[in-house]
Amino acid sequence: MLKLADVCVSYNHIEALKGISLEIKKGEIVTLIGANGAGKTTTLMAISGIVQPTSGEIKFNDILLNNMSSDNIVKAGISQVPEGRHIFSKLTVKENLEIGAFLRNDHKEIKNDFEKIYSVFPVLKERNKQIAGTLSGGEQQMLAIGRALMARPILLLLDEPLLGLAPQVEQMIFKVIKDITQIGTTIFLVEQNVHLALKIANRGYVLETGRIVLEGTPDELLKNERIHKAYLGE
Ligand code: ATP
Numbered sequence: 001m002l003k004l005a006d007v008c009v010s011y012n013h014i015e016a017l018k019g020i021s022l023e024i025k026k027g028e029i030v031t032l033i034g035a036n037g038a039g040k041t042t043t044l045m046a047i048s049g050i051v052q053p054t055s056g057e058i059k060f061n062d063i064l065l066n067n068m069s070s071d072n073i074v075k076a077g078i079s080q081v082p083e084g085r086h087i088f089s090k091l092t093v094k095e096n097l098e099i100g101a102f103l104r105n106d107h108k109e110i111k112n113d114f115e116k117i118y119s120v121f122p123v124l125k126e127r128n129k130q131i132a133g134t135l136s137g138g139e140q141q142m143l144a145i146g147r148a149l150m151a152r153p154i155l156l157l158l159d160e161p162l163l164g165l166a167p168q169v170e171q172m173i174f175k176v177i178k179d180i181t182q183i184g185t186t187i188f189l190v191e192q193n194v195h196l197a198l199k200i201a202n203r204g205y206v207l208e209t210g211r212i213v214l215e216g217t218p219d220e221l222l223k224n225e226r227i228h229k230a231y232l233g234e
Helices: 040-047 068-076 093-100 108-122 122-126 137-149 167-182 194-200 218-223 224-233
Strands: 002-011 014-022 030-032 054-059 078-081 155-159 186-190 203-209 211-216
Touching: 002 040, 002 137, 014 030, 014 040, 014 054, 014 211, 030 122, 030 155, 030 167, 030 194, 040 078, 040 093, 040 137, 040 155, 040 186, 054 093, 068 078, 078 137, 078 203, 093 203, 108 122, 122 137, 137 155, 137 167, 167 186, 203 218, 211 218, 211 224
Parallel strands: 030 186, 030 203, 078 155, 155 186
Antiparallel strands: 002 014, 002 054, 203 211
């Protein structure tokens, strides 16, 4: 579904990604693991068209995404939930979800998708008239994910969805991420909580200073000494 081949990204001549290649197949949850500054967010931003690769290719179902605008990338089926959620805190829950569908004009289907999202996140239905800024951190994260789902993505990019959440809430968000694959959305998950990420992912890639240094199934990665030392604090 998504293929990155030898992708490089630079900020003012400093290379943040130094030729990364990875693949995500339909229906998978793939995680990208790495320390602060490794280039994880840059990878997501390159996929969603916010930064442009200086070389290499990003292909989504054989369509070349390089140089495509972010709007067209959303239309092609890729949505991103940015780190820090960025919900519209003065608008209601429902209004935030409506904004997620702003590039669509299939009004009947949008109505159905509201119901689908409310079935994955019942709390958003209960609070649909509530001002988003008054939701708890976990609820805001659900709203950010729900809003991205309103664009009906084929591929959802999640940037550190657990950041700043309490442990019980982390478990809830993780269950939701699994449920999303049940409604047919593929997931690329950037997460610092390596333990949890490897619990739900089908495969993982490890990024270190702009290079993929390891890839494998959660079992393979969990057996790796480098992973234990660097990311599991053992
Ligand atoms: P974090 O977990 O802290 O978000 P990350 O793995 O997502 O880290 P990136 O944010 O992609 O890493 O950053 C990769 C490198 O690019 C870092 O060295 C960072 O300082 C640099 N970088 C990121 N954004 C910019 C920018 N707008 N201008 C210049 N350098 C940047």
